[in-house]
Amino acid sequence: MRNNLPLRSIWALLLGLAVFACKSDPSDDPNIKPEDNRFTKVVLAEGMDEPMEMTFLPGNRVLLVERKGGVKILDENTGEVTLVATIPVNTKYTNKAGVVREAEEGLMGVIAHPDYAKNNWIYMYYADPTDSKHVLARWELKGNELVESSKKIMLEVPTQREECCHTGGGMVFDAEGNLYLTVGNNTVNPREGTSNLDERPGMENSDDQRAPGNTNDLRGKILRIHPEDDGSYTIPKGNLFPEGTEKTRPEIYTMGHRNPWRPTLDSKTGYLYWGEVGPDASVDSIWGPRGYDEFNQAKGPGFFGWPYFIGDNFPYNRHNHADSTYGAPYDVNNPVNESVNNTGLRELPTPVVPAMIYYPYGASEKFPELGSSGRSATGGPVFRKADFKKDAPYVFPAYYEGKWLIVDFMRGWIFAVTMDENGDYQSMERFLPAETFSSAIDMDFGPDGSLYILEYGSAWFRGNANSRLIKIQYNRGNRKPNVSAVADKTAGATPLTVNFSSEGTNDFDDYDQGKLKYEWKITNGSGFNQTLTEANPSFTFAEAGTYQVTLTVTDTKGETNSASLEVTAGNEPPVVSIDFGGLNRSFWFGDKELAYSISVSDQEDGGSADGKIKPEEVAVTFDYVPAGFDPIEVASKQSGVESAAILNLGKNLIEQSDCKSCHQYNEKSIGPSYQAVAEKYPNSEENTKYLVGKIINGGAGVWGDHAMSAHPSLSEADAKRMVDYILAMDDVQANIASLPLSGKVNAVIPEGENGQGSFLLRASYSDKGGNSIGSLNGVDFVALRSPFVDPQTSVDRKGVQLLTTPRVSFMMAGDNSQFALKGIDLTGIQQIDVLAAINQRNGAVGGIVEIRLGSPTGEILGTSEKIGRKEGGGFRPPQGVSMQDWMRMNSNRAQVKIKPTSGVQDLYFIFKNPEAKPEQVLMGINEIEFKNKAEE
Numbered sequence: 001m002r003n004n005l006p007l008r009s010i011w012a013l014l015l016g017l018a019v020f021a022c023k024s025d026p027s028d029d030p031n032i033k034p035e036d037n038r039f040t041k042v043v044l045a046e047g048m049d050e051p052m053e054m055t056f057l058p059g060n061r062v063l064l065v066e067r068k069g070g071v072k073i074l075d076e077n078t079g080e081v082t083l084v085a086t087i088p089v090n091t092k093y094t095n096k097a098g099v100v101r102e103a104e105e106g107l108m109g110v111i112a113h114p115d116y117a118k119n120n121w122i123y124m125y126y127a128d129p130t131d132s133k134h135v136l137a138r139w140e141l142k143g144n145e146l147v148e149s150s151k152k153i154m155l156e157v158p159t160q161r162e163e164c165c166h167t168g169g170g171m172v173f174d175a176e177g178n179l180y181l182t183v184g185n186n187t188v189n190p191r192e193g194t195s196n197l198d199e200r201p202g203m204e205n206s207d208d209q210r211a212p213g214n215t216n217d218l219r220g221k222i223l224r225i226h227p228e229d230d231g232s233y234t235i236p237k238g239n240l241f242p243e244g245t246e247k248t249r250p251e252i253y254t255m256g257h258r259n260p261w262r263p264t265l266d267s268k269t270g271y272l273y274w275g276e277v278g279p280d281a282s283v284d285s286i287w288g289p290r291g292y293d294e295f296n297q298a299k300g301p302g303f304f305g306w307p308y309f310i311g312d313n314f315p316y317n318r319h320n321h322a323d324s325t326y327g328a329p330y331d332v333n334n335p336v337n338e339s340v341n342n343t344g345l346r347e348l349p350t351p352v353v354p355a356m357i358y359y360p361y362g363a364s365e366k367f368p369e370l371g372s373s374g375r376s377a378t379g380g381p382v383f384r385k386a387d388f389k390k391d392a393p394y395v396f397p398a399y400y401e402g403k404w405l406i407v408d409f410m411r412g413w414i415f416a417v418t419m420d421e422n423g424d425y426q427s428m429e430r431f432l433p434a435e436t437f438s439s440a441i442d443m444d445f446g447p448d449g450s451l452y453i454l455e456y457g458s459a460w461f462r463g464n465a466n467s468r469l470i471k472i473q474y475n476r477g478n479r480k481p482n483v484s485a486v487a488d489k490t491a492g493a494t495p496l497t498v499n500f501s502s503e504g505t506n507d508f509d510d511y512d513q514g515k516l517k518y519e520w521k522i523t524n525g526s527g528f529n530q531t532l533t534e535a536n537p538s539f540t541f542a543e544a545g546t547y548q549v550t551l552t553v554t555d556t557k558g559e560t561n562s563a564s565l566e567v568t569a570g571n572e573p574p575v576v577s578i579d580f581g582g583l584n585r586s587f588w589f590g591d592k593e594l595a596y597s598i599s600v601s602d603q604e605d606g607g608s609a610d611g612k613i614k615p616e617e618v619a620v621t622f623d624y625v626p627a628g629f630d631p632i633e634v635a636s637k638q639s640g641v642e643s644a645a646i647l648n649l650g651k652n653l654i655e656q657s658d659c660k661s662c663h664q665y666n667e668k669s670i671g672p673s674y675q676a677v678a679e680k681y682p683n684s685e686e687n688t689k690y691l692v693g694k695i696i697n698g699g700a701g702v703w704g705d706h707a708m709s710a711h712p713s714l715s716e717a718d719a720k721r722m723v724d725y726i727l728a729m730d731d732v733q734a735n736i737a738s739l740p741l742s743g744k745v746n747a748v749i750p751e752g753e754n755g756q757g758s759f760l761l762r763a764s765y766s767d768k769g770g771n772s773i774g775s776l777n778g779v780d781f782v783a784l785r786s787p788f789v790d791p792q793t794s795v796d797r798k799g800v801q802l803l804t805t806p807r808v809s810f811m812m813a814g815d816n817s818q819f820a821l822k823g824i825d826l827t828g829i830q831q832i833d834v835l836a837a838i839n840q841r842n843g844a845v846g847g848i849v850e851i852r853l854g855s856p857t858g859e860i861l862g863t864s865e866k867i868g869r870k871e872g873g874g875f876r877p878p879q880g881v882s883m884q885d886w887m888r889m890n891s892n893r894a895q896v897k898i899k900p901t902s903g904v905q906d907l908y909f910i911f912k913n914p915e916a917k918p919e920q921v922l923m924g925i926n927e928i929e930f931k932n933k934a935e936e
Contacts, residue, residue, distance in 0.1 A: 049463035067106035068885040072513030085146035088129040109170025163188035166259040182260035187221035193280030194287040210308035214345030219586040224253035240301035256304040262379035275377030288316035293377040294355035303349040311358035376409035395449030412436040485551035544570025544771035570771035572603035574778035586825035588784035597742040620739035627756035631783035650725030683727040758785040794819035830934040835891035837924035845912030864894035
């Protein structure tokens with residue numbers, strides 16, 4: 001029988017269904033974490049010259065600044081980046097020996113006024129080009145024109161330029177129109193990697209008590225001011241020191257900072273957040289605690305400890321540098337500044353505010369999820385949905401409401417930090433763990449709701465091809481394609497046939513599967529334009545040149561995404577090869593002498609065997625890479641010796657030319673010495689261009705009446721190599737000696753290192769170019785690491801559980817759990833031991849270990865006997881024994897003798913115990929040890 005409902009009940013039912021439908025939307029449910037594949041990384045711009053900070057303008061435009069003074073605007077509507085101005089700034093310092101070096105300062109920060117749409121005001125923080133000071137100034141930016149006559153200097157921070165480092169420069173506005181500015185300590189980094197507390201005469205730049213710990217100095221602070229319409233500023237109420245307080249600066253909001261970076265404000269609570277870069281000490285010592293980077297929160301004005309405290313208010317010890325004696329640690333309950341360099345208050349504000357999150361180079365016991373290795377805390381924004389317009393297309397889901405997203409410049413992760421109702425730290429989790437956001441120097445949400453990330457690039461003090469501005473878009477509807485574009489060759493002699501591949505390109509929406517459209521566009525900036533529409537096309541480059549290749553993929557809804565690569569035709573890359581005498585190329589087993597031989601060949605230049613490539617043109621280095629740094633990543637970066645080898649190309653060209661008939665290196669001849677030329681013309685792009693023209697076209701009148709001969713047949717590239725060598729004669733790198741092409745190196749662990757690092761033998765050659773194509777680089781290296789491998793470096797995991805207290809435990813759970821170690825040279829390896837923890841504390845039940853080649857079902861190299869529980873040993877090591885050695889002594893060893901195998905292989909470790917329950921822990925893995933001798 002049908003039930004007849006009253007009309008109001010029907011409306012109530014429909015309303016309830018509507019409410020239920022709204023609540024079922026994952027983006028509106030704070031308890032449902034969105035799928036990672038709903039976030040898309042979009043590259044907006046690449047190849048900038050040291051980008052520092054960004055700010056958002058109306059009309060989908062992003063304003064960003066570069067350290068050397070560049071002010072650029074990215075128009076997202078067109079994808080064009082426009083240089084609108086170059087601000088004169090200082091980027092150098094001159095040390096006490098008179099040597100000019102690169103400083104961290106320059107154009108350091110930028111922000112648009114909250115009412116930019118009405119007043120066109122932007123603020124920039126920069127190093128004055130002549131005077132030792134940092135300046136905060138306001139300009140009008142109308143369209144793409146920076147109106148120079150509108151400039152108004154608002155604030156000046158006196159600095160020193162005898163030592164590097166730490167500038168700050170991050171800015172943020174609050175809802176009341178107050179401007180927050182981070183200011184670095186402007187102090188030398190101490191060799192000990194600890195705090196700066198040197199009060200000796202002449203060492204003022206090594207005493208942070210004269211700046212961050214000084215209530216009367218603006219350095220090492222976060223300032224809060226209210227910009228006024230006339231270009232001045234007033235002091236808002238509620239700063240650390242009321243106006244008129246003796247021996248204080250009223251601009252100070254927080255003090256006790258070493259190198260505060262990018263600040264952000266929680267629009268709901270008003271709390272201030274920022275990242276802070278700490279000192280370099282890797283261990284606790286007589287000076288005090290090891291170094292920590294910090295992510296900090298200020299619920300109001302306060303003192304954050306530096307230079308007396310770090311991390312969780314760990315105190316440094318008093319240190320009299322005059323007689324090298326040490327005293328008691330500083331008292332966190334009674335902080336005082338008794339330095340002779342202090343011009344402010346003796347008694348400092350209390351309570352001293354500890355860091356919210358802090359982490360050292362090694363694994364953090366308190367925050368183990370942050371990992372280990374290099375560190376440089378940048379900062380990031382707090383997400384509040386109310387900050388965005390309702391029609392903003394990419395606003396993050398409610399799951400991230402109130403969370404602080406933090407990024408580290410070195411480690412490349414982003415974490416989402418959750419606070420409780422009081423704003424105190426509660427937990428954190430990795431955001432998009434499959435992605436790496438390396439060299440992130442700024443991060444913020446844009447007006448469209450996307451998370452924008454500005455990446456500086458891999459090398460300091462120069463423009464980097466891998467510097468980028470990217471954004472992460474959240475898509476609650478149709479998702480953009482994920483694009484992968486690769487080529488089997490990216491350089492070679494003409495005609496150059498390149499096979500392109502879109503393998504790895506996909507779309508997470510089922511209805512787009514098999515229906516994506518592909519467009520490969522090939523251009524060279526000089527009118528060449530070719531479009532290919534196959535998924536995996538081939539193309540032959542007949543003419544020499546540098547080509548940009550962009551793959552654009554379109555889905556059935558019209559959404560597109562792109563990826564680009566560069567192809568250089570007309571120059572075959574050099575081939576560098578290291579013959580390591582049949583030794584294992586992955587591990588160091590204690591050999592003191594390592595023999596090697598290097599060969600280099602290049603289609604255009606010849607080879608090292610026939611003498612056409614000279615030994616001094618090949619950069620050969622052998623170094624110890626400390627633990628915590630990836631030797632392969634180090635090997636991929638250009639070294640100082642490599643720079644010297646490149647410069648030697650220029651020297652060889654000089655020797656082969658007629659230049660030496662008129663010029664000598666250090667003495668005047670008919671013409672000036674090269675040393676005199678280097679002194680007259682500072683090493684700059686402008687001077688390089690001028691001298692290249694002089695060499696090719698000739699000239700007279702600068703050094704006397706004798707005319708300089710023209711060299712019209714000399715290529716501009718070779719002339720530039722000659723100029724680079726001349727202008728770098730004062731550079732120490734130009735005189736660094738490279739190792740010979742064959743010989744022996746001594747493998748000795750440096751004093752103070754724990755032996756867990758790596759030895760890196762690296763050979764590199766940059767060729768002489770060809771067909772108007774610039775130089776290409778060839779590299780080979782051997783990275784010998786400790787034979788004890790951390791299981792956390794593994795990939796392709798199944799059944800792995802990570803427990804984080806009291807330290808990271810790598811647990812294998814369930815029968816057939818597994819992980820892989822990629823790229824292991826098995827030459828000479830006879831046995832592999834799995835050092836495991838199977839005891840009452842972790843509840844492990846034991847099992848066997850099987851090692852397979854190439855895949856989980858590949859050839860079995862060996863199998864261990866079953867290992868069970870091993871008790872005893874205690875949790876903490878006895879005095880004088882390191883935790884690492886203690887764990888090795890007390891580990892259960894699953895010994896696997898393997899079949900003789902050579903070459904670089906991928907190894908899969910399979911953990912078996914059919915009697916174990918699902919998710920039951922078989923064993924905790926401490927380390928994997930590779931042995932070149934099997935035990936009987």
